[in-house]
Amino acid sequence: MMTCCGSRSVGVVLTGTLGDGASGLWSVAECGGCTVVQDPKDAAFSDMPVNALARVKPDHVLPLAEMPAVLDRLARRSAGTPAPVPPRLSMELKVARGAHLPIHEMDRIGRRSAFTCPDCHGAMWEINEGDVAHYRCHVGHAYTAELMSLALDEGLRRALGTALRTLEDRAALAGKLQRDAEARRQPYMAASWAEKAAEFQQERSVVECAIQRMDEIAALHTHSGGAKNI
Numbered sequence: 001m002m003t004c005c006g007s008r009s010v011g012v013v014l015t016g017t018l019g020d021g022a023s024g025l026w027s028v029a030e031c032g033g034c035t036v037v038q039d040p041k042d043a044a045f046s047d048m049p050v051n052a053l054a055r056v057k058p059d060h061v062l063p064l065a066e067m068p069a070v071l072d073r074l075a076r077r078s079a080g081t082p083a084p085v086p087p088r089l090s091m092e093l094k095v096a097r098g099a100h101l102p103i104h105e106m107d108r109i110g111r112r113s114a115f116t117c118p119d120c121h122g123a124m125w126e127i128n129e130g131d132v133a134h135y136r137c138h139v140g141h142a143y144t145a146e147l148m149s150l151a152l153d154e155g156l157r158r159a160l161g162t163a164l165r166t167l168e169d170r171a172a173l174a175g176k177l178q179r180d181a182e183a184r185r186q187p188y189m190a191a192s193w194a195e196k197a198a199e200f201q202q203e204r205s206v207v208e209c210a211i212q213r214m215d216e217i218a219a220l221h222t223h224s225g226g227a228k229n230i
Contacts, residue, residue, distance in 0.1 A: 032083025
């Protein structure tokens with residue numbers, strides 16, 4: 001939208017959490033577009049509007065009920081002087097549309113970070129937007145810092161789930177080998193497998209507690225509205 005419409009673009013940030021909407025609004029402003037933010041006092045979840053106001057000086061800040069009339073007026077007004085799209089943003093939009101830029105081209109729009117993409121596990125570039133950064137891989141996946149944190153939490157939760165299932169399997173197999181050794185009258189071997197089974201069960205309990213703690217924190221975050229995007 002920004003490359004084709006430029007100063008004719010209108011970016012709107014409504015109620016919600018995190019800061020991804022603020023990042024998009026910043027890009028609209030960089031291209032000379034008009035920016036509109038819902039008044040945080042009017043929003044069900046004020047994080048998104050507050051983050052937008054912290055990053056951009058919007059053209060309009062108003063309650064939701066007043067937005068239809070303002071947007072209708074903006075759509076009907078004559079186009080202003082076109083503003084050039086910043087080269088960095090133009091290149092990033094190409095990646096977002098599916099273009100695969102080589103590494104040396106990605107190095108022109110950001111610096112390689114130590115993080116890997118939660119989607120494709122490739123390298124990610126840290127791209128600065130004013131005083132805030134977001135991350136993008138050269139396949140096109142993009143994350144704000146807040147969304148990256150949520151994606152890493154989800155990846156950790158999946159990894160812990162895999163570890164839990166693996167430890168359950170190891171404990172069950174050790175128990176079977178213990179019983180087989182007992183049936184063959186091999187008390188020392190049976191005792192060794194019994195010890196291993198107990199170790200696996202103890203490790204399983206540690207991982208299970210970690211998963212429960214993560215789920216409790218996620219539930220608390222959701223209850224407070226932190227995991228909702230509207």
